[in-house]
Amino acid sequence: MIITKKFESSAVNTFKIGDPKDFIYGKDEYLYTDNKNKYLDLVSGSAVTVLGHGNKEHIKITKQVLKSGIFHTGTRLTNKYREDLYLILDKVLPKNINTFHLVNSGSEAVETALKVVQYVTKKSGAISFTGGYHGRTIGALSVTHDKKLRTSFQTLKNNVFLPYPGTYKNNKEKYSEEECLTKIDNYFKKKKNLPPVAIIECIQAVSGIIIPSKKFIKAVFKILKKNNIYIIADEIWNGMGRTGRLFSFEKYDVKPDIVCLGKSLSATIPLSAVAAPKKLLKNWPPGIHTSTFQGNPIACALSKSTFDQILSKKLLVRVNKIEQIFKQFSSRITNYKYVGDVRVVGAQAGIEFLDKKNLPNKHIVNILVKTLLIKKIIVYAGGEKSNVLMLIPPIIIKYNNLKKALKIIEKEIISLN
Numbered sequence: 001m002i003i004t005k006k007f008e009s010s011a012v013n014t015f016k017i018g019d020p021k022d023f024i025y026g027k028d029e030y031l032y033t034d035n036k037n038k039y040l041d042l043v044s045g046s047a048v049t050v051l052g053h054g055n056k057e058h059i060k061i062t063k064q065v066l067k068s069g070i071f072h073t074g075t076r077l078t079n080k081y082r083e084d085l086y087l088i089l090d091k092v093l094p095k096n097i098n099t100f101h102l103v104n105s106g107s108e109a110v111e112t113a114l115k116v117v118q119y120v121t122k123k124s125g126a127i128s129f130t131g132g133y134h135g136r137t138i139g140a141l142s143v144t145h146d147k148k149l150r151t152s153f154q155t156l157k158n159n160v161f162l163p164y165p166g167t168y169k170n171n172k173e174k175y176s177e178e179e180c181l182t183k184i185d186n187y188f189k190k191k192k193n194l195p196p197v198a199i200i201e202c203i204q205a206v207s208g209i210i211i212p213s214k215k216f217i218k219a220v221f222k223i224l225k226k227n228n229i230y231i232i233a234d235e236i237w238n239g240m241g242r243t244g245r246l247f248s249f250e251k252y253d254v255k256p257d258i259v260c261l262g263k264s265l266s267a268t269i270p271l272s273a274v275a276a277p278k279k280l281l282k283n284w285p286p287g288i289h290t291s292t293f294q295g296n297p298i299a300c301a302l303s304k305s306t307f308d309q310i311l312s313k314k315l316l317v318r319v320n321k322i323e324q325i326f327k328q329f330s331s332r333i334t335n336y337k338y339v340g341d342v343r344v345v346g347a348q349a350g351i352e353f354l355d356k357k358n359l360p361n362k363h364i365v366n367i368l369v370k371t372l373l374i375k376k377i378i379v380y381a382g383g384e385k386s387n388v389l390m391l392i393p394p395i396i397i398k399y400n401n402l403k404k405a406l407k408i409i410e411k412e413i414i415s416l417n
């Protein structure tokens with residue numbers, strides 16, 4: 001830890017919640033500092049380790065690939081693991097979203113999706129939404145809404161942020177769905193040179209688990225389609241079962257043109273993907289957009305195993321059960337002092353805290369994160385104003401362990417003064 005403090009770039013989040021723990025091993029929903037001290041992981045490495053830690057199948061498949069001696073081949077050579085992943089992606093995604101471009105991080109997937117549309121349409125610019133989070137590389141940052149993340153950097157021009165319900169329009173008020181739809185309609189009525197592409201999270205994650213209605217998402221998709229705009233569904237956080245469906249757009253009965261996946265796509269080591277129709281991903285020449293580590297055999301094999309486990313172990317049923325547990329918790333705490341809103345979807349909950357003047361209260365979330373860490377429960381702050389306590393357990397978490405942790409969290413909320 002001292003070495004990390006000395007050498008690591010200060011932009012990394014490592015010391016955000018005080019001096020971090022050195023974990024030496026992980027098993028299921030727990031991380032261990034030694035044989036006696038275990039911490040319940042309610043963050044899943046920022047929505048990555050959807051199957052928890054030390055997953056047996058993951059260990060087995062990693063050993064198998066390592067034993068073959070092929071750690072990496074580069075993209076000019078094919079391998080079985082990459083092909084197996086393509087087959088499963090083809091099987092689980094909508095019918096014509098059947099070509100894929102693998103990369104290494106969520107931001108890189110977003111860059112790739114924006115880039116291919118720009119290449120094919122020869123047009124620049126993108127539509128995204130207030131509260132939307134799509135990553136930190138310059139292209140991805142340009143469609144990420146949070147001003148404080150963008151302000152020191154020269155982001156791309158010609159981008160527009162349309163309003164998304166439930167996000168803050170000022171420090172206190174939030175956009176309603178009707179207001180958003182009117183503003184979106186007006187934008188399309190007035191604007192002549194429309195951007196070729198829009199990127200949307202059907203459920204916003206980093207902004208504090210913001211869950212619009214089906215009516216809203218359907219209306220947005222309809223207007224974007226009517227205006228011939230390619231729609232990128234950013235499933236980097238919410239894909240792979242987090243919301244109770246394999247992809248969150250399925251919950252909304254809408255069909256994007258392009259899907260970005262990352263985080264729990266492998267649920268382990270870095271891997272992300274863009275899935276799109278042939279008219280996009282088969283329409284740019286070899287070498288125009290590559291990356292050294294894309295399609296790494298170990299990452300692909302682990303991703304295939306993650307899909308197999310989610311589907312064969314019927315883990316989406318578990319996600320729905322976890323949602324019920326979160327909903328019971330939500331109904332208990334919703335009227336507690338400082339609790340402004342509790343949002344639950346699938347295996348995740350966002351508890352929004354307000355102060356006495358009903359303004360976002362990040363101070364309380366900060367206190368909760370630190371006190372819960374002392375009680376060996378790992379949670380993070382999220383939300384546009386850092387005033388949302390985020391609970392994102394691995395979907396294999398034992399129900400009783402979750403219930404016990406929620407009781408402790410409830411007690412801590414009650415004791416706030």
Ligand SMILES: Cc1ncc(COP(=O)(O)O)c(C=O)c1O
Binds near residue numbers: 206237
């Ligand atoms: C919805 C969404 N898109 C994109 C990203 C960026 O992914 P990465 O941090 O892997 O670049 C994130 C990260 O939190 C995300 O939640």
